[in-house]
Amino acid sequence: MGPDYRQQVALFVARARQAAGSERALAEAAREAGHEILRQGVNAWITGRNQPPGFVLFAFARKYGLSLDEFALDDGRPDLQGEVHQLRTHLAIVQEHVQRLLVLQGQEPMEFPKEAQAE
Numbered sequence: 001m002g003p004d005y006r007q008q009v010a011l012f013v014a015r016a017r018q019a020a021g022s023e024r025a026l027a028e029a030a031r032e033a034g035h036e037i038l039r040q041g042v043n044a045w046i047t048g049r050n051q052p053p054g055f056v057l058f059a060f061a062r063k064y065g066l067s068l069d070e071f072a073l074d075d076g077r078p079d080l081q082g083e084v085h086q087l088r089t090h091l092a093i094v095q096e097h098v099q100r101l102l103v104l105q106g107q108e109p110m111e112f113p114k115e116a117q118a119e
Contacts (some may be wrong), residue, residue, distance in 0.1 A: 005072065006051065008072060009045070009052070009057070009071070010047065010086075011071055011085075011086055012057060012061075012066065012068065012071045013026075013046050013057075013060070013085050014086050014090075015066055015085070016060040017046060017093075018089050018092070019065075019066065021038075023040075023043055024039045025041035027042050029060060029064075030052070034055055035052070037052075043093065046090070046093070060068065071107060072113075073106060095112055098110070
Protein backbone atom coordinates (compact mmCIF):
# COMPACT_ATOMS: atom_id res chain seq x y z
CA MET A 1 0.00 0.00 0.00
CA GLY A 2 1.39 3.40 -0.98
CA PRO A 3 1.38 6.63 0.97
CA ASP A 4 -1.92 8.12 2.10
CA TYR A 5 -2.22 11.61 0.64
CA ARG A 6 -5.71 12.42 1.92
CA GLN A 7 -4.48 15.01 4.41
CA GLN A 8 -2.33 16.73 1.78
CA VAL A 9 -5.29 16.81 -0.63
CA ALA A 10 -7.51 18.31 2.09
CA LEU A 11 -4.87 20.96 2.84
CA PHE A 12 -4.52 21.74 -0.87
CA VAL A 13 -8.28 22.16 -1.27
CA ALA A 14 -8.39 24.34 1.88
CA ARG A 15 -5.68 26.55 0.38
CA ALA A 16 -7.61 26.72 -2.91
CA ARG A 17 -10.77 27.63 -0.99
CA GLN A 18 -8.92 30.45 0.70
CA ALA A 19 -7.65 31.68 -2.68
CA ALA A 20 -11.16 31.44 -4.16
CA GLY A 21 -12.69 33.37 -1.26
CA SER A 22 -15.55 30.98 -0.50
CA GLU A 23 -16.76 27.43 -0.88
CA ARG A 24 -19.27 28.64 -3.45
CA ALA A 25 -16.51 30.22 -5.59
CA LEU A 26 -14.43 27.05 -5.35
CA ALA A 27 -17.44 24.94 -6.37
CA GLU A 28 -17.87 27.24 -9.37
CA ALA A 29 -14.20 26.71 -10.28
CA ALA A 30 -14.79 22.94 -10.12
CA ARG A 31 -17.81 23.34 -12.43
CA GLU A 32 -15.67 25.35 -14.85
CA ALA A 33 -13.27 22.39 -14.87
CA GLY A 34 -16.16 20.05 -15.73
CA HIS A 35 -17.09 18.65 -12.30
CA GLU A 36 -20.51 19.38 -10.79
CA ILE A 37 -20.33 19.89 -7.04
CA LEU A 38 -22.21 21.88 -4.42
CA ARG A 39 -20.41 24.04 -1.88
CA GLN A 40 -21.16 21.38 0.77
CA GLY A 41 -19.15 18.97 -1.33
CA VAL A 42 -16.22 21.36 -1.24
CA ASN A 43 -16.43 21.30 2.57
CA ALA A 44 -16.31 17.50 2.44
CA TRP A 45 -13.11 17.76 0.37
CA ILE A 46 -11.57 20.17 2.89
CA THR A 47 -12.39 17.95 5.85
CA GLY A 48 -11.16 14.84 4.02
CA ARG A 49 -14.54 13.07 4.02
CA ASN A 50 -14.39 12.85 0.21
CA GLN A 51 -11.64 13.31 -2.37
CA PRO A 52 -11.87 15.52 -5.47
CA PRO A 53 -10.99 14.14 -8.89
CA GLY A 54 -7.39 14.71 -9.95
CA PHE A 55 -8.33 16.94 -12.87
CA VAL A 56 -10.09 19.29 -10.44
CA LEU A 57 -6.92 19.57 -8.35
CA PHE A 58 -4.98 20.50 -11.49
CA ALA A 59 -7.64 23.08 -12.39
CA PHE A 60 -7.42 24.63 -8.90
CA ALA A 61 -3.61 24.68 -9.07
CA ARG A 62 -3.68 26.49 -12.40
CA LYS A 63 -6.52 28.90 -11.57
CA TYR A 64 -5.16 29.95 -8.16
CA GLY A 65 -1.41 29.63 -8.81
CA LEU A 66 -0.94 26.82 -6.29
CA SER A 67 1.81 24.22 -6.33
CA LEU A 68 0.75 20.59 -6.14
CA ASP A 69 4.39 19.73 -5.37
CA GLU A 70 4.28 21.75 -2.16
CA PHE A 71 1.63 19.35 -0.87
CA ALA A 72 2.60 16.09 -2.61
CA LEU A 73 6.26 16.19 -1.62
CA ASP A 74 5.59 16.64 2.09
CA ASP A 75 8.31 14.77 3.99
CA GLY A 76 5.92 13.57 6.68
CA ARG A 77 7.19 15.85 9.43
CA PRO A 78 4.49 17.80 11.24
CA ASP A 79 3.82 21.04 9.41
CA LEU A 80 2.68 23.34 12.17
CA GLN A 81 2.36 26.29 9.82
CA GLY A 82 0.17 24.21 7.51
CA GLU A 83 -1.95 22.99 10.42
CA VAL A 84 -2.43 26.55 11.68
CA HIS A 85 -3.35 27.59 8.16
CA GLN A 86 -5.88 24.76 7.90
CA LEU A 87 -7.40 25.69 11.28
CA ARG A 88 -7.67 29.32 10.21
CA THR A 89 -9.38 28.23 7.01
CA HIS A 90 -11.85 26.13 8.98
CA LEU A 91 -12.41 29.05 11.35
CA ALA A 92 -13.19 31.33 8.41
CA ILE A 93 -15.72 28.78 7.12
CA VAL A 94 -17.43 28.54 10.52
CA GLN A 95 -17.51 32.34 10.85
CA GLU A 96 -19.06 32.58 7.38
CA HIS A 97 -21.76 30.07 8.35
CA VAL A 98 -22.49 31.92 11.60
CA GLN A 99 -22.87 35.20 9.70
CA ARG A 100 -25.26 33.57 7.20
CA LEU A 101 -27.36 32.06 9.97
CA LEU A 102 -27.60 35.38 11.79
CA VAL A 103 -28.74 37.15 8.62
CA LEU A 104 -31.30 34.41 7.92
CA GLN A 105 -32.69 34.94 11.42
CA GLY A 106 -32.93 38.67 10.80
CA GLN A 107 -30.11 39.51 13.18
CA GLU A 108 -27.12 41.77 12.63
CA PRO A 109 -23.86 40.07 11.66
CA MET A 110 -21.45 39.87 14.56
CA GLU A 111 -17.94 41.22 14.86
CA PHE A 112 -15.37 38.57 15.68
CA PRO A 113 -12.39 39.51 17.83
CA LYS A 114 -9.29 40.27 15.76
CA GLU A 115 -7.47 37.27 17.30
CA ALA A 116 -10.29 34.98 16.17
CA GLN A 117 -10.33 36.09 12.55
CA ALA A 118 -8.75 33.99 9.85
CA GLU A 119 -6.00 35.47 7.72
